[in-house]
Amino acid sequence: xxxxxxxxxxxxxxxVEPRTLLVQYIREHVGLTGTNIGCDTSSCGACSxxxxxxxxxxxxxxxxxxxxxxxTTIEGMADADGTLHPMQQAFMENHGLQCGYCTPGMVxxxxxxxxxxxxxxxxxxxxxLEGNLCRCTGYHNIVQSVLAAAGGAK
Amino acid sequence: xxxAAFEYVRAGSAExxxxxxxxxxxxxxxxxxxxxxxxxxxxxxxxxxxxxxIGRVTDLSYIRDGGDHIAIGAxxxxxxxxxxxxxxxxxxxxxxxxxxxxxxxxxxxxxxxGSLAHADPASDLPATTLALGATYVAQGPNGTxxxxxxxxxxxxxxxxxxxxxxxxxxxxxxxxGAGWSFQKFNRRAQDWAIVGVAAWRRNGDSGVAxxxxxxxxxxxxxxxxxxxxxxxxxDAAQQAAAEADxxxxxNASIEYRTHLAKVxxxxxxxxxxx
Ligand SMILES: Cc1cc2nc3c(=O)[nH]c(=O)nc-3n(C[C@H](O)[C@H](O)[C@H](O)COP(=O)(O)OP(=O)(O)OC[C@H]3O[C@@H](n4cnc5c(N)ncnc54)[C@H](O)[C@@H]3O)c2cc1C
Ligand code: FES
Ligand code: FES
Numbered sequence: 001x002x003x004x005x006x007x008x009x010x011x012x013x014x015x016v017e018p019r020t021l022l023v024q025y026i027r028e029h030v031g032l033t034g035t036n037i038g039c040d041t042s043s044c045g046a047c048s049x050x051x052x053x054x055x056x057x058x059x060x061x062x063x064x065x066x067x068x069x070x071x072t073t074i075e076g077m078a079d080a081d082g083t084l085h086p087m088q089q090a091f092m093e094n095h096g097l098q099c100g101y102c103t104p105g106m107v108x109x110x111x112x113x114x115x116x117x118x119x120x121x122x123x124x125x126x127x128x129l130e131g132n133l134c135r136c137t138g139y140h141n142i143v144q145s146v147l148a149a150a151g152g153a154k
Numbered sequence: 155x156x157x158a159a160f161e162y163v164r165a166g167s168a169e170x171x172x173x174x175x176x177x178x179x180x181x182x183x184x185x186x187x188x189x190x191x192x193x194x195x196x197x198x199x200x201x202x203x204x205x206x207x208i209g210r211v212t213d214l215s216y217i218r219d220g221g222d223h224i225a226i227g228a229x230x231x232x233x234x235x236x237x238x239x240x241x242x243x244x245x246x247x248x249x250x251x252x253x254x255x256x257x258x259x260x261x262x263x264x265x266x267x268g269s270l271a272h273a274d275p276a277s278d279l280p281a282t283t284l285a286l287g288a289t290y291v292a293q294g295p296n297g298t299x300x301x302x303x304x305x306x307x308x309x310x311x312x313x314x315x316x317x318x319x320x321x322x323x324x325x326x327x328x329x330x331g332a333g334w335s336f337q338k339f340n341r342r343a344q345d346w347a348i349v350g351v352a353a354w355r356r357n358g359d360s361g362v363a364x365x366x367x368x369x370x371x372x373x374x375x376x377x378x379x380x381x382x383x384x385x386x387x388x389d390a391a392q393q394a395a396a397e398a399d400x401x402x403x404x405n406a407s408i409e410y411r412t413h414l415a416k417v418x419x420x421x422x423x424x425x426x427x428x
Contacts, residue, residue, distance in 0.1 A: 001162060017159065018159075018160060018161065018162035018205070019156055019157045019158070019159055019160060020156075021156065021196075024156075040155050040196070041155075041193065041196075042189070042193050042260070043344070045257070045259060048259055051262070054233075054262045055258060055259050055262060056259050056262050056263055057259045057260070057263075060188065060189055060192050060193065060263070061188060061192070061263070062162070062188070062192070064162050064164075064207070065185075065188065065207065065209060109258065109259065112258065112262075113258065116258075127343070128258060130257045130258075130343035130344050131256065131257025131258055131259045131260065131344055132257075
């Protein structure tokens with residue numbers, strides 16, 4: 001089936017099999033491998049991207065469901081000149097990552113969270129990131145990063 | 155994990171979707187948010203040959219005041235239910251329960267119609283709408299019919315919908331200031347409930363339903379009968395599992411589930427009575 005998907009502001013048109021998962025489409029058809037597959041069972045959030053500005057798990061969507069929609073991946077967060085998105089900057093400054101595998105998904109979920117709740121409490125950040133697992137950091141610095149980014153956005 | 159191959163068609167309206175399902179027969183399935191169906195297809199526990207995508211039937215995504223009830227379009231997402239001012243004011247139990255479904259990413263995609271049609275006894279919204287005495291509206295090739303939540307759930311993942319019937323609307327009675335509580339007991343934040351309880355109470359009236367205490371969501375009517383007869387919360391909660399038929403799984407034995415149901419019903423009634 002022919003689909004057109006806008007990924008990070010660029011329209012991609014091509015043929016996919018209906019059973020192609022959105023994450024597979026992003027990684028293998030569009031060629032953006034920043035979006036990771038952690039669990040492949042809808043649990044870990046590593047594959048989180050923005051669909052029309054809201055975080056979704058791209059392993060639990062079909063590429064055909066994204067036809068005509070707007071997608072942002074981690075590659076679309078920094079400015080063209082390499083200036084990091086405030087959330088990326090906050091993760092860097094607050095040591096919000098160790099191995100970094102969960103980080104793209106965390107950044108996408110966290111920016112979606114701030115879009116809905118610009119001034120979350122620490123508890124709201126923890127609950128807001130319940131769909132994202134990190135095996136390294138113990139979450140503390142991730143939560144600090146998101147709070148710092150929210151503070152900076154004030 | 156990639157699902158088995160299937161044909162994909164997109165419907166622009168309920169009528170078109172019902173026509174497409176009829177045309178493609180038994181092995182065709184509606185696809186709403188996909189957050190129950192796609193995980194099953196990836197595990198190849200479901201292998202529909204045709205998916206009729208109803209995700210773009212946006213005129214079935216609404217929350218409206220219907221007088222004595224709130225009418226919710228079947229394609230309304232969990233996140234929109236959670237954030238609805240109308241539901242927070244008139245059916246706060248449902249808005250709150252929706253905020254406990256999975257995680258934000260899941261709630262950005264999953265719909266109330268998909269959650270109810272999937273008929274998973276471990277899901278939050280079937281039991282919640284059952285406790286509230288909701289009515290579901292189904293549309294088929296020959297028109298629409300109303301199904302009481304109490305008549306909808308037939309068995310594990312089985313509802314009284316015909317294969318070519320689509321849920322279009324959920325009508326939930328306004329709570330008119332009733333006290334309420336939603337208790338969800340799980341080990342990890344985003345998980346389904348090991349046992350859950352949705353309850354409301356106003357004077358002698360109450361509604362209590364259980365999540366994951368049988369092959370369907372369970373209306374704990376013995377609890378309501380006991381309360382109506384003047385029983386204390388403590389005594390009424392002892393009836394929690396009277397209608398239930400819990401199964402054992404990785405998380406809990408039958409005895410543990412039964413115990414949890416009593417503890418959670420007591421907590422729920424206490425909170426709903428404050
Ligand atoms: C990681 C994860 C965690 C979750 N946690 C929870 C949780 O804690 N609590 C909970 O309650 N749920 C949970 N869910 C399930 C979630 O609520 C699903 O969104 C919901 O159960 C299904 O809705 P959907 O729109 O995604 O339906 P789909 O997956 O698209 O469809 C489900 C089934 O219903 C049918 N269907 C869909 N819409 C209609 C309709 N309008 N008429 C007739 N048939 C229809 C489909 O054919 C299919 O058989 C979780 C899901 C995931 C992936
Ligand atoms: S890879 Fe999608 S949620 Fe884990
Ligand atoms: S930094 Fe390693 S998984 Fe999160």
